[in-house]
Amino acid sequence: MNAPATTPSIPLSAPSAPAATRTTDLEIKDAHLIFEAVWQDLETDFRREDLRFPKEFILLGGAPGAGKGTNTAFILKARGLTCPPIVVSALLDTPEAKRIKDAGHMVGDREVIGILLRQLLRPEYRDGVILDGFPRTKVQVECLKLLVNKLHQLRSEFIHTPLGIHFRQPTIHSMVLFVDEKESVARQLKRGREIRDHNEEVRRTGVGELQEERATDYDATLAQRRYRVFKEQTWSALQSLKEIYHYHFINAQGSFEEVEQNILRELKYQSSLELDPRTYDRLRSLPLASDIILHARQEMVKRLDAYEFEQSDLFARVVTFVEKKLMPIVHRHAISGVALINTEDPVLDDSLALAMLIDIFSERGYHAVVDLHRIEVPEKFDLTTGLIKCRVKKVFRLQIRFHGSEIRRG
Numbered sequence: 001m002n003a004p005a006t007t008p009s010i011p012l013s014a015p016s017a018p019a020a021t022r023t024t025d026l027e028i029k030d031a032h033l034i035f036e037a038v039w040q041d042l043e044t045d046f047r048r049e050d051l052r053f054p055k056e057f058i059l060l061g062g063a064p065g066a067g068k069g070t071n072t073a074f075i076l077k078a079r080g081l082t083c084p085p086i087v088v089s090a091l092l093d094t095p096e097a098k099r100i101k102d103a104g105h106m107v108g109d110r111e112v113i114g115i116l117l118r119q120l121l122r123p124e125y126r127d128g129v130i131l132d133g134f135p136r137t138k139v140q141v142e143c144l145k146l147l148v149n150k151l152h153q154l155r156s157e158f159i160h161t162p163l164g165i166h167f168r169q170p171t172i173h174s175m176v177l178f179v180d181e182k183e184s185v186a187r188q189l190k191r192g193r194e195i196r197d198h199n200e201e202v203r204r205t206g207v208g209e210l211q212e213e214r215a216t217d218y219d220a221t222l223a224q225r226r227y228r229v230f231k232e233q234t235w236s237a238l239q240s241l242k243e244i245y246h247y248h249f250i251n252a253q254g255s256f257e258e259v260e261q262n263i264l265r266e267l268k269y270q271s272s273l274e275l276d277p278r279t280y281d282r283l284r285s286l287p288l289a290s291d292i293i294l295h296a297r298q299e300m301v302k303r304l305d306a307y308e309f310e311q312s313d314l315f316a317r318v319v320t321f322v323e324k325k326l327m328p329i330v331h332r333h334a335i336s337g338v339a340l341i342n343t344e345d346p347v348l349d350d351s352l353a354l355a356m357l358i359d360i361f362s363e364r365g366y367h368a369v370v371d372l373h374r375i376e377v378p379e380k381f382d383l384t385t386g387l388i389k390c391r392v393k394k395v396f397r398l399q400i401r402f403h404g405s406e407i408r409r410g
Protein backbone atom coordinates (compact mmCIF):
# COMPACT_ATOMS: atom_id res chain seq x y z
CA MET A 1 0.00 0.00 0.00
CA ASN A 2 1.20 3.53 -0.70
CA ALA A 3 2.31 5.32 2.42
CA PRO A 4 0.15 8.44 2.52
CA ALA A 5 3.00 10.63 3.80
CA THR A 6 5.14 9.95 0.73
CA THR A 7 2.51 10.95 -1.82
CA PRO A 8 4.15 13.24 -4.39
CA SER A 9 2.47 16.49 -5.16
CA ILE A 10 0.89 16.19 -8.60
CA PRO A 11 -0.10 19.32 -10.51
CA LEU A 12 -3.67 19.50 -11.68
CA SER A 13 -4.22 19.26 -15.38
CA ALA A 14 -6.14 22.52 -15.49
CA PRO A 15 -5.63 23.80 -19.07
CA SER A 16 -8.52 21.78 -20.47
CA ALA A 17 -10.84 22.78 -17.62
CA PRO A 18 -14.20 24.07 -18.84
CA ALA A 19 -15.25 27.67 -18.26
CA ALA A 20 -17.61 26.65 -15.50
CA THR A 21 -14.70 25.20 -13.54
CA ARG A 22 -12.66 28.37 -13.89
CA THR A 23 -15.60 30.30 -12.46
CA THR A 24 -15.77 27.80 -9.61
CA ASP A 25 -12.08 28.24 -8.96
CA LEU A 26 -12.62 31.98 -8.73
CA GLU A 27 -15.27 31.56 -6.09
CA ILE A 28 -14.34 33.21 -2.82
CA LYS A 29 -12.78 30.40 -0.84
CA ASP A 30 -13.45 31.87 2.49
CA ALA A 31 -15.11 29.35 4.71
CA HIS A 32 -16.40 31.95 7.16
CA LEU A 33 -18.13 33.95 4.48
CA ILE A 34 -19.59 30.87 2.85
CA PHE A 35 -20.73 29.32 6.08
CA GLU A 36 -22.22 32.49 7.53
CA ALA A 37 -24.17 33.15 4.32
CA VAL A 38 -25.56 29.60 4.33
CA TRP A 39 -26.35 29.75 8.03
CA GLN A 40 -28.17 33.07 7.68
CA ASP A 41 -30.35 31.50 5.00
CA LEU A 42 -31.13 28.63 7.34
CA GLU A 43 -32.03 30.95 10.18
CA THR A 44 -34.38 32.77 7.87
CA ASP A 45 -36.16 29.59 6.86
CA PHE A 46 -36.14 27.67 10.17
CA ARG A 47 -36.91 28.51 13.79
CA ARG A 48 -33.86 28.06 16.02
CA GLU A 49 -35.45 25.20 17.90
CA ASP A 50 -35.91 23.40 14.58
CA LEU A 51 -32.21 23.54 13.74
CA ARG A 52 -31.87 19.91 14.79
CA PHE A 53 -28.83 18.26 13.28
CA PRO A 54 -27.65 14.64 13.57
CA LYS A 55 -26.08 13.47 16.81
CA GLU A 56 -23.48 11.40 14.98
CA PHE A 57 -21.67 12.26 11.76
CA ILE A 58 -19.67 9.58 9.98
CA LEU A 59 -17.63 11.32 7.36
CA LEU A 60 -16.73 8.73 4.80
CA GLY A 61 -13.84 9.85 2.67
CA GLY A 62 -11.38 8.29 0.29
CA ALA A 63 -10.24 8.21 -3.30
CA PRO A 64 -12.77 7.63 -6.06
CA GLY A 65 -13.34 3.89 -6.27
CA ALA A 66 -11.98 3.30 -2.75
CA GLY A 67 -15.21 1.53 -1.83
CA LYS A 68 -17.23 4.21 -0.05
CA GLY A 69 -20.49 3.26 -1.72
CA THR A 70 -19.70 -0.42 -1.43
CA ASN A 71 -19.11 -0.30 2.33
CA THR A 72 -21.82 2.14 3.36
CA ALA A 73 -24.44 -0.48 4.19
CA PHE A 74 -21.92 -2.39 6.25
CA ILE A 75 -20.89 0.70 8.23
CA LEU A 76 -24.52 1.70 8.83
CA LYS A 77 -25.21 -1.74 10.24
CA ALA A 78 -22.09 -1.72 12.40
CA ARG A 79 -23.18 1.64 13.91
CA GLY A 80 -26.81 0.63 14.28
CA LEU A 81 -28.11 3.29 11.89
CA THR A 82 -31.02 2.73 9.56
CA CYS A 83 -31.18 5.91 7.48
CA PRO A 84 -29.76 6.01 3.96
CA PRO A 85 -26.38 7.73 3.53
CA ILE A 86 -26.07 11.21 2.12
CA VAL A 87 -23.99 10.82 -1.01
CA VAL A 88 -22.85 14.38 -1.40
CA SER A 89 -21.95 14.08 -5.05
CA ALA A 90 -25.46 12.80 -5.85
CA LEU A 91 -26.98 15.92 -4.23
CA LEU A 92 -25.12 18.06 -6.72
CA ASP A 93 -27.24 17.37 -9.75
CA THR A 94 -27.75 20.70 -11.43
CA PRO A 95 -26.60 20.70 -15.09
CA GLU A 96 -23.66 22.92 -14.19
CA ALA A 97 -22.61 20.73 -11.27
CA LYS A 98 -22.88 17.68 -13.53
CA ARG A 99 -20.64 19.29 -16.15
CA ILE A 100 -18.00 20.00 -13.52
CA LYS A 101 -18.17 16.48 -12.11
CA ASP A 102 -17.99 14.92 -15.59
CA ALA A 103 -14.70 16.71 -16.19
CA GLY A 104 -13.28 15.15 -13.02
CA HIS A 105 -13.32 18.41 -11.04
CA MET A 106 -15.14 19.49 -7.90
CA VAL A 107 -18.28 21.56 -7.46
CA GLY A 108 -17.96 24.86 -5.55
CA ASP A 109 -17.98 24.84 -1.76
CA ARG A 110 -20.85 27.34 -1.47
CA GLU A 111 -23.17 25.08 -3.38
CA VAL A 112 -22.07 21.98 -1.49
CA ILE A 113 -22.47 23.54 1.96
CA GLY A 114 -25.79 25.16 1.08
CA ILE A 115 -27.39 21.93 -0.11
CA LEU A 116 -25.82 19.72 2.54
CA LEU A 117 -26.86 21.73 5.59
CA ARG A 118 -30.48 21.66 4.54
CA GLN A 119 -30.33 17.97 3.88
CA LEU A 120 -28.88 17.33 7.36
CA LEU A 121 -31.96 18.84 8.97
CA ARG A 122 -34.19 16.05 7.71
CA PRO A 123 -35.70 14.10 10.62
CA GLU A 124 -34.43 10.70 9.45
CA TYR A 125 -30.86 11.75 10.20
CA ARG A 126 -31.39 12.83 13.83
CA ASP A 127 -29.52 9.88 15.35
CA GLY A 128 -26.72 9.76 12.89
CA VAL A 129 -25.75 9.97 9.28
CA ILE A 130 -23.06 8.81 6.90
CA LEU A 131 -21.75 11.54 4.65
CA ASP A 132 -20.21 9.91 1.61
CA GLY A 133 -17.74 12.32 0.07
CA PHE A 134 -17.72 15.20 2.54
CA PRO A 135 -15.58 17.15 3.27
CA ARG A 136 -13.60 17.26 0.06
CA THR A 137 -11.72 20.57 0.42
CA LYS A 138 -10.07 22.59 3.16
CA VAL A 139 -12.86 25.14 2.95
CA GLN A 140 -15.37 22.35 3.57
CA VAL A 141 -13.35 21.19 6.58
CA GLU A 142 -13.49 24.73 7.97
CA CYS A 143 -17.21 24.87 7.34
CA LEU A 144 -17.63 21.58 9.15
CA LYS A 145 -15.82 23.01 12.18
CA LEU A 146 -18.03 26.08 12.07
CA LEU A 147 -21.09 23.84 11.92
CA VAL A 148 -19.88 21.89 14.95
CA ASN A 149 -19.37 25.20 16.81
CA LYS A 150 -22.93 26.16 15.98
CA LEU A 151 -24.17 22.80 17.26
CA HIS A 152 -22.38 23.40 20.55
CA GLN A 153 -23.93 26.86 20.78
CA LEU A 154 -27.40 25.48 20.14
CA ARG A 155 -26.76 22.82 22.72
CA SER A 156 -25.83 25.29 25.46
CA GLU A 157 -28.84 27.35 24.55
CA PHE A 158 -31.31 24.46 24.86
CA ILE A 159 -29.69 22.05 27.28
CA HIS A 160 -31.71 23.16 30.30
CA THR A 161 -34.99 23.36 28.44
CA PRO A 162 -37.46 20.57 27.61
CA LEU A 163 -35.94 20.53 24.11
CA GLY A 164 -32.48 19.66 25.49
CA ILE A 165 -32.60 16.08 24.26
CA HIS A 166 -32.72 17.29 20.65
CA PHE A 167 -29.46 19.13 21.04
CA ARG A 168 -27.04 16.43 22.10
CA GLN A 169 -23.29 16.73 21.94
CA PRO A 170 -22.37 15.92 18.33
CA THR A 171 -19.82 13.19 17.67
CA ILE A 172 -17.81 13.19 14.51
CA HIS A 173 -16.09 10.17 13.07
CA SER A 174 -13.92 10.61 10.08
CA MET A 175 -13.27 7.42 8.18
CA VAL A 176 -10.86 7.45 5.30
CA LEU A 177 -10.63 4.51 2.90
CA PHE A 178 -7.25 4.45 1.28
CA VAL A 179 -6.33 2.96 -2.11
CA ASP A 180 -3.47 3.93 -4.41
CA GLU A 181 -3.84 5.49 -7.84
CA LYS A 182 -3.63 2.25 -9.78
CA GLU A 183 -6.34 0.59 -7.71
CA SER A 184 -8.52 3.71 -7.76
CA VAL A 185 -8.42 3.97 -11.56
CA ALA A 186 -8.99 0.22 -12.01
CA ARG A 187 -12.01 0.27 -9.70
CA GLN A 188 -13.55 3.36 -11.30
CA LEU A 189 -13.32 1.68 -14.70
CA LYS A 190 -14.68 -1.55 -13.21
CA ARG A 191 -17.65 0.40 -11.83
CA GLY A 192 -18.14 1.91 -15.30
CA ARG A 193 -18.29 -1.55 -16.86
CA GLU A 194 -20.67 -2.82 -14.18
CA ILE A 195 -23.02 0.14 -14.52
CA ARG A 196 -23.00 -0.09 -18.31
CA ASP A 197 -23.84 -3.82 -18.17
CA HIS A 198 -26.51 -3.20 -15.57
CA ASN A 199 -28.13 -0.39 -17.56
CA GLU A 200 -28.08 -2.42 -20.77
CA GLU A 201 -29.87 -5.21 -18.93
CA VAL A 202 -32.46 -2.77 -17.53
CA ARG A 203 -33.10 -1.33 -20.99
CA ARG A 204 -33.34 -4.78 -22.54
CA THR A 205 -35.68 -6.28 -19.94
CA GLY A 206 -37.43 -3.23 -18.56
CA VAL A 207 -36.72 -4.59 -15.09
CA GLY A 208 -34.80 -2.61 -12.45
CA GLU A 209 -33.63 0.98 -12.26
CA LEU A 210 -31.06 2.74 -14.38
CA GLN A 211 -27.94 3.83 -12.49
CA GLU A 212 -26.13 7.09 -13.04
CA GLU A 213 -23.29 6.78 -15.54
CA ARG A 214 -20.29 8.96 -14.69
CA ALA A 215 -18.10 10.08 -17.56
CA THR A 216 -14.99 9.57 -15.42
CA ASP A 217 -15.81 5.87 -15.05
CA TYR A 218 -15.41 5.29 -18.80
CA ASP A 219 -12.15 7.04 -19.51
CA ALA A 220 -8.86 6.12 -17.86
CA THR A 221 -7.47 9.65 -18.22
CA LEU A 222 -10.49 11.23 -16.56
CA ALA A 223 -10.48 8.59 -13.83
CA GLN A 224 -6.82 9.34 -13.24
CA ARG A 225 -7.55 13.05 -13.07
CA ARG A 226 -10.25 12.44 -10.46
CA TYR A 227 -7.74 10.54 -8.38
CA ARG A 228 -5.19 13.34 -8.69
CA VAL A 229 -7.72 16.01 -7.76
CA PHE A 230 -8.43 13.87 -4.72
CA LYS A 231 -4.75 13.65 -3.83
CA GLU A 232 -4.15 17.36 -4.42
CA GLN A 233 -7.12 18.80 -2.58
CA THR A 234 -9.03 16.24 -0.60
CA TRP A 235 -6.29 14.11 0.91
CA SER A 236 -4.73 16.87 3.01
CA ALA A 237 -8.18 18.17 3.97
CA LEU A 238 -9.06 14.71 5.28
CA GLN A 239 -5.76 14.47 7.11
CA SER A 240 -6.51 17.67 8.99
CA LEU A 241 -9.59 16.00 10.50
CA LYS A 242 -7.26 13.72 12.43
CA GLU A 243 -6.42 16.47 14.87
CA ILE A 244 -9.99 17.25 15.84
CA TYR A 245 -12.29 14.27 15.47
CA HIS A 246 -12.29 10.50 15.91
CA TYR A 247 -10.21 9.44 12.96
CA HIS A 248 -10.25 6.00 11.34
CA PHE A 249 -7.78 5.25 8.59
CA ILE A 250 -8.78 2.14 6.64
CA ASN A 251 -6.53 0.23 4.30
CA ALA A 252 -9.01 -0.40 1.47
CA GLN A 253 -6.66 -2.04 -1.04
CA GLY A 254 -7.68 -5.57 -0.10
CA SER A 255 -10.61 -7.82 -0.93
CA PHE A 256 -14.19 -6.95 0.06
CA GLU A 257 -13.93 -9.16 3.17
CA GLU A 258 -10.57 -7.74 4.22
CA VAL A 259 -11.82 -4.18 3.95
CA GLU A 260 -14.93 -5.03 6.01
CA GLN A 261 -12.74 -6.56 8.70
CA ASN A 262 -10.48 -3.48 8.71
CA ILE A 263 -13.54 -1.26 9.15
CA LEU A 264 -14.95 -3.40 11.93
CA ARG A 265 -11.65 -3.45 13.79
CA GLU A 266 -11.46 0.35 13.64
CA LEU A 267 -15.03 0.90 14.77
CA LYS A 268 -14.61 -1.35 17.79
CA TYR A 269 -12.47 1.28 19.43
CA GLN A 270 -15.20 3.66 20.41
CA SER A 271 -14.35 6.25 22.89
CA SER A 272 -16.31 7.51 25.86
CA LEU A 273 -15.90 10.92 24.27
CA GLU A 274 -19.05 10.07 22.35
CA LEU A 275 -21.13 10.38 25.49
CA ASP A 276 -22.59 13.57 26.75
CA PRO A 277 -20.15 14.90 29.42
CA ARG A 278 -22.86 14.58 32.09
CA THR A 279 -23.46 10.92 31.26
CA TYR A 280 -19.73 10.33 31.14
CA ASP A 281 -19.22 11.85 34.60
CA ARG A 282 -21.79 9.51 36.03
CA LEU A 283 -20.09 6.43 34.59
CA ARG A 284 -16.41 7.30 34.81
CA SER A 285 -15.77 5.74 38.25
CA LEU A 286 -16.61 2.28 36.89
CA PRO A 287 -13.50 0.56 35.53
CA LEU A 288 -13.37 -0.32 31.86
CA ALA A 289 -13.39 -4.02 31.03
CA SER A 290 -10.18 -3.50 29.08
CA ASP A 291 -8.49 -2.20 32.27
CA ILE A 292 -9.59 -5.00 34.54
CA ILE A 293 -8.56 -7.73 32.14
CA LEU A 294 -5.14 -6.16 31.71
CA HIS A 295 -3.61 -7.74 34.80
CA ALA A 296 -6.18 -10.47 35.35
CA ARG A 297 -3.86 -13.31 34.35
CA GLN A 298 -1.00 -12.17 36.63
CA GLU A 299 -3.44 -11.70 39.52
CA MET A 300 -4.78 -15.22 39.04
CA VAL A 301 -1.27 -16.71 39.01
CA LYS A 302 -0.49 -14.84 42.23
CA ARG A 303 -3.64 -16.18 43.89
CA LEU A 304 -2.98 -19.78 42.82
CA ASP A 305 0.57 -19.66 44.20
CA ALA A 306 -0.74 -18.17 47.43
CA TYR A 307 -3.25 -21.07 47.76
CA GLU A 308 -0.43 -23.57 47.28
CA PHE A 309 1.91 -21.96 49.77
CA GLU A 310 -0.48 -20.59 52.38
CA GLN A 311 -3.58 -22.84 52.24
CA SER A 312 -2.07 -26.02 50.92
CA ASP A 313 -4.43 -28.47 52.73
CA LEU A 314 -7.61 -26.90 51.47
CA PHE A 315 -6.08 -26.34 48.04
CA ALA A 316 -5.06 -29.99 47.77
CA ARG A 317 -8.60 -31.06 48.77
CA VAL A 318 -10.17 -28.82 46.15
CA VAL A 319 -7.80 -30.07 43.43
CA THR A 320 -8.61 -33.68 44.36
CA PHE A 321 -12.33 -32.88 44.31
CA VAL A 322 -12.01 -31.35 40.84
CA GLU A 323 -9.94 -34.21 39.56
CA LYS A 324 -11.96 -37.10 40.95
CA LYS A 325 -15.52 -35.78 41.03
CA LEU A 326 -15.78 -33.08 38.40
CA MET A 327 -13.38 -33.95 35.61
CA PRO A 328 -15.03 -37.27 34.71
CA ILE A 329 -18.29 -35.40 34.14
CA VAL A 330 -16.58 -32.56 32.25
CA HIS A 331 -14.92 -35.18 30.04
CA ARG A 332 -18.27 -36.58 29.04
CA HIS A 333 -19.27 -33.13 27.75
CA ALA A 334 -16.18 -32.57 25.63
CA ILE A 335 -18.24 -32.23 22.48
CA SER A 336 -20.78 -29.68 23.63
CA GLY A 337 -18.27 -27.75 25.75
CA VAL A 338 -20.77 -27.25 28.59
CA ALA A 339 -21.05 -29.31 31.77
CA LEU A 340 -23.69 -28.52 34.38
CA ILE A 341 -23.04 -30.24 37.70
CA ASN A 342 -24.95 -30.09 40.97
CA THR A 343 -23.02 -31.02 44.08
CA GLU A 344 -23.46 -30.92 47.85
CA ASP A 345 -19.86 -31.81 48.58
CA PRO A 346 -18.88 -30.17 51.90
CA VAL A 347 -15.44 -29.24 50.56
CA LEU A 348 -17.17 -26.27 48.93
CA ASP A 349 -18.68 -24.99 52.19
CA ASP A 350 -15.62 -22.82 52.68
CA SER A 351 -16.01 -19.76 50.44
CA LEU A 352 -12.27 -19.81 49.81
CA ALA A 353 -12.69 -23.28 48.28
CA LEU A 354 -15.15 -21.81 45.76
CA ALA A 355 -12.66 -19.11 44.80
CA MET A 356 -9.99 -21.79 44.40
CA LEU A 357 -12.25 -23.89 42.21
CA ILE A 358 -12.93 -21.01 39.84
CA ASP A 359 -9.24 -20.13 39.58
CA ILE A 360 -8.22 -23.74 39.01
CA PHE A 361 -10.61 -24.06 36.09
CA SER A 362 -9.57 -20.70 34.64
CA GLU A 363 -5.92 -21.67 34.77
CA ARG A 364 -6.71 -24.85 32.85
CA GLY A 365 -8.63 -22.94 30.17
CA TYR A 366 -12.25 -23.42 31.29
CA HIS A 367 -14.84 -20.88 32.41
CA ALA A 368 -16.40 -21.97 35.68
CA VAL A 369 -19.43 -20.34 37.27
CA VAL A 370 -20.71 -21.41 40.68
CA ASP A 371 -24.12 -20.65 41.94
CA LEU A 372 -25.29 -21.57 45.48
CA HIS A 373 -28.86 -22.69 46.02
CA ARG A 374 -30.29 -23.02 49.48
CA ILE A 375 -33.15 -25.50 49.50
CA GLU A 376 -35.40 -25.83 52.55
CA VAL A 377 -36.14 -29.48 53.27
CA PRO A 378 -39.04 -30.11 55.76
CA GLU A 379 -37.76 -32.09 58.74
CA LYS A 380 -40.38 -31.89 61.51
CA PHE A 381 -44.03 -30.99 61.73
CA ASP A 382 -45.39 -29.71 65.08
CA LEU A 383 -48.91 -31.17 65.42
CA THR A 384 -50.05 -28.63 68.03
CA THR A 385 -48.75 -25.38 66.46
CA GLY A 386 -48.80 -26.54 62.84
CA LEU A 387 -45.25 -25.19 62.35
CA ILE A 388 -42.99 -26.95 59.89
CA LYS A 389 -39.31 -27.05 60.76
CA CYS A 390 -36.94 -27.14 57.84
CA ARG A 391 -33.31 -28.02 57.36
CA VAL A 392 -31.39 -25.94 54.84
CA LYS A 393 -29.67 -27.97 52.20
CA LYS A 394 -26.91 -26.29 50.22
CA VAL A 395 -26.61 -27.25 46.57
CA PHE A 396 -23.79 -25.86 44.46
CA ARG A 397 -24.62 -25.59 40.81
CA LEU A 398 -21.47 -25.57 38.73
CA GLN A 399 -21.36 -24.57 35.14
CA ILE A 400 -18.13 -25.43 33.33
CA ARG A 401 -17.77 -24.06 29.82
CA PHE A 402 -14.99 -24.56 27.32
CA HIS A 403 -14.39 -24.70 23.60
CA GLY A 404 -16.05 -27.98 22.63
CA SER A 405 -15.04 -30.35 19.89
CA GLU A 406 -16.22 -29.48 16.39
CA ILE A 407 -17.93 -32.33 14.65
CA ARG A 408 -18.77 -31.99 11.01
CA ARG A 409 -21.18 -34.13 9.11
CA GLY A 410 -19.50 -35.51 6.05
Ligand SMILES: Nc1ncnc2c1ncn2[C@@H]1O[C@H](COP(=O)(O)OP(=O)(O)O)[C@@H](O)[C@H]1O
Binding pocket: 062, 063, 064, 065, 066, 067, 068, 069, 070, 071, 187, 188, 190, 191, 192, 194, 252, 253, 254, 255, 256, 257, 259
Ligand atom coordinates in the same frame (compact mmCIF):
# COMPACT_ATOMS: atom_id res chain seq x y z
N1 LIG B 1 -12.43 -4.25 -1.82
C1 LIG B 1 -12.75 -4.19 -3.10
N2 LIG B 1 -12.21 -5.05 -3.98
C2 LIG B 1 -12.53 -5.02 -5.30
N3 LIG B 1 -13.40 -4.15 -5.84
C3 LIG B 1 -13.97 -3.25 -5.01
C4 LIG B 1 -13.69 -3.21 -3.60
N4 LIG B 1 -14.42 -2.23 -3.04
C5 LIG B 1 -15.13 -1.66 -4.04
N5 LIG B 1 -14.87 -2.29 -5.21
C6 LIG B 1 -15.42 -2.00 -6.54
O1 LIG B 1 -14.89 -0.75 -6.95
C7 LIG B 1 -15.85 0.00 -7.65
C8 LIG B 1 -16.01 1.35 -6.99
O2 LIG B 1 -16.54 1.18 -5.65
P1 LIG B 1 -17.43 2.30 -4.98
O3 LIG B 1 -17.92 1.77 -3.70
O4 LIG B 1 -18.45 2.78 -5.98
O5 LIG B 1 -16.33 3.43 -4.74
P2 LIG B 1 -16.50 4.92 -4.17
O6 LIG B 1 -17.90 5.04 -3.67
O7 LIG B 1 -15.47 5.03 -3.09
O8 LIG B 1 -16.17 5.81 -5.35
C9 LIG B 1 -17.11 -0.84 -7.66
O9 LIG B 1 -17.16 -1.53 -8.90
C10 LIG B 1 -16.93 -1.83 -6.52
O10 LIG B 1 -17.58 -3.04 -6.77
